[in-house]
Amino acid sequence: DAGITQSPRYKITETGRQVTLMCHxxxxxSYMFWYRQDLGHGLRLxxxxxxxxxxxxxxxxxxxxxxxxxxENFPLTLESATRSQTSVYFCASSSGWDLGxxxxxxxGDGTRLSIL
Amino acid sequence: AQKITQTQPGMFVxxxxxxxxxxxxxxxxPSYGLFWYKQPSSGEMIFLIYQGSYDxxxxxxxxxxxxxxxxRKSANLVISASQLGDSAMYFCAMREGLSGGYNKxxxxxxxxxxxHP
Numbered sequence: 001d002a003g004i005t006q007s008p009r010y011k012i013t014e015t016g017r018q019v020t021l022m023c024h025x026x027x028x029x030s031y032m033f034w035y036r037q038d039l040g041h042g043l044r045l046x047x048x049x050x051x052x053x054x055x056x057x058x059x060x061x062x063x064x065x066x067x068x069x070x071x072e073n074f075p076l077t078l079e080s081a082t083r084s085q086t087s088v089y090f091c092a093s094s095s096g097w098d099l100g101x102x103x104x105x106x107x108g109d110g111t112r113l114s115i116l
Numbered sequence: 117a118q119k120i121t122q123t124q125p126g127m128f129v130x131x132x133x134x135x136x137x138x139x140x141x142x143x144x145x146p147s148y149g150l151f152w153y154k155q156p157s158s159g160e161m162i163f164l165i166y167q168g169s170y171d172x173x174x175x176x177x178x179x180x181x182x183x184x185x186x187x188r189k190s191a192n193l194v195i196s197a198s199q200l201g202d203s204a205m206y207f208c209a210m211r212e213g214l215s216g217g218y219n220k221x222x223x224x225x226x227x228x229x230x231x232h233p
């Protein structure tokens with residue numbers, strides 16, 4: 001029972017390159033989220049998706065692109081990577097994130113991305 | 117202004133003792149939810165416990181309980197009978213209602229807990 005998996009776990013790339021981080025969940029959760037975790041900033045929301053083909057910006061969306069053609073997948077793309085995007089990226093999903101829901105977000109193991 | 121404040125960067129506790137990790141929050145929304153997550157050194161984020169703003173009783177999940185004081189806007193995590201495996205970073209997070217943008221979790225800076233044998 002994998003739940004939510006992220007790939008790759010570690011990635012090193014160079015500035016200016018495009019890189020895609022993958023997120024796959026097996027729970028059929030409607031809601032999916034991307035966060036980045038940085039020292040001094042905690043976790044910040046990049047993008048989220050309420051369902052397939054529905055995405056919206058979070059707190060720090062600049063420089064990132066997402067898509068959600070299938071419920072189970074929510075890839076995050078850095079179109080032209082910059083050093084400031086060096087971070088740990090977490091994908092999360094939730095079965096119900098409607099107003100008043102008590103369902104938590106369940107997180108993947110994270111992707112550690114270094115941009116040189 | 118900080119929405120979630122965790123004032124203890126680091127805490128130490130002896131194995132088998134109880135420990136309280138502090139969390140205060142700031143919101144004007146009457147409907148909100150509070151979550152605690154654990155992040156071990158391996159890096160994953162593990163959901164521990166949830167408290168809704170309208171919940172009448174403090175949440176409990178096994179050895180975890182939440183000391184929810186609504187008037188003081190605090191939601192402290194209590195871990196009873198600490199175990200070595202409890203050593204980790206602990207994050208308090210809040211989800212606000214409609215007025216706060218209910219689509220996101222707002223995280224505190226975290227408290228690093230070390231359990232000593």
